[in-house]
Amino acid sequence: MQRLHLHLLSDSTGETLEMIAKAALAQFENADVVRHFWPMVRSQQHLDRIMSEIAAHPGLVLFTLVSTEIRARLEQRCATLGLSSVAALDTVTDALEQQLGQEAKGRPGRQHTMDEAYFRRVDAIQFTIAHDDGVGWENWEQADILLAGVSRSSKTPTSIYLANRGFKVANIPIVVESPPPHSLFTLRRPLVVGLTTSTERLIQVRRNRLLSLNQAPETAYVDNDHVTHEVQFARRMFADNGWPVIDVSRRSIEETAAAVINLYNERHNIRAGGSSEPGRDSADWKGPIA
Structure with a gap:
């Protein structure tokens, strides 16, 4: 070649x-x-x-x-x-x-001019980095988007990608043994999106992660039954709360982010009857996207 x-x-x-x-x-x-x-x-x-x-x-x-x-x-x-x-x-x-x-x-x-949109993007990136992996849950109401999903479901890279588009994003891992803060279920401003993936794909990603860290690849973290239970637990939480769900099994980070943005825009169009921008108040919106 x-x-x-x-x-x-x-x-x-x-x-x-x-x-x-x-x-x-x-x-x-x-x-x-x-x-x-x-x-x-x-x-x-x-x-x-x-x-x-x-x-x-x-x-x-x-x-x-x-x-x-x-x-x-x-x-x-x-x-x-x-x-x-x-x-x-x-x-x-x-x-x-x-x-x-x-x-x-x-x-x-x-x-790349340093206009209002530029500074909004910088602010979004700073917010997103400070609210990764469940950190800073007290400030989640300030977010535009909150991503929830089990470990290694591409929450962090998707959050960073969205931040570069000007969205303030927080994310939280869904762990069976450690319930999330109650505030997750009472948020009004942020769009909460559940990220899910197939058990097989998740095990593969997790095993590769363990190997890259020189850790034993045979633990509950990659056990088929345990991972299946995790995925089902997260899916049930998403359904119970009416959160939109995106399956990232066959999506790139860019494709996942595009799907999240579509959901965000649809939510704001339903509320305001027009296009939206990151950071616009949406406190009076409630309920899942159809």
């Missing part, structure tokens, strides 16, 4: 370009791709230094560069080397310009 060197050049943090590349590469099985990441490319001198590395590892060049001078220089250098270069956002930007009747503002990193 031929190896492909994929060069990603951005005049900002490169997060958008990385997501585009990741989504596209997911369509190719067993592709041998080496990614080279070049963020904050804002001068021709910087570009020239990168071009020497690209020449040493020729491949496909994807870029999100606003400066017409730097773009032209990159495209010229790539053409000289016989390499393909693709402006990842041009097609979308051109279509938006036509539909909106205005030109895009050519400012590097414009999507």
Whole structure:
């Protein structure tokens, strides 16, 4: 199989370009791709230094560069080397310009400006980190979302992903031997979502976790009967309280988070009859999502 060197050049943090590349590469099985990441490319001198590395590892060049001078220089250098270069956002930007009747503002990193949404996201991340794994239950009413599930049901990574989208998230492990705080069942503001998974998948994840920690992989933590009881106990709790449930067995973190956001938006649309934003008060909403 031929190896492909994929060069990603951005005049900002490169997060958008990385997501585009990741989504596209997911369509190719067993592709041998080496990614080279070049963020904050804002001068021709910087570009020239990168071009020497690209020449040493020729491949496909994807870029999100606003400066017409730097773009032209990159495209010229790539053409000289016989390499393909693709402006990842041009097609979308051109279509938006036509539909909106205005030109895009050519400012590097414009999507990362430190506006109100930026500070809300930072606040959400700080809240989420401080309320991981059942910590800080006294402040759960301040959360937008609370994730509940047995150990290793992807609560923490999903919480962090949602926090990066601006949601204040708390999460709590459901443990048969240790009932959660009573406040979990009286919350009004946060959307409580139960995360569940198949017994087989959960045992596999837990066993791999134990092995990574050099711990004995044969304990009650991975015992089939014990794990089955845990999963059933959690599912019964979710059902008794009318909480929406997401099965994460075959979902990526991104897919699970997207499902949670859909539930959150549906809840707010039911309440307010319109779109919602993280942090909006929802204290007068009660009951499960249909």
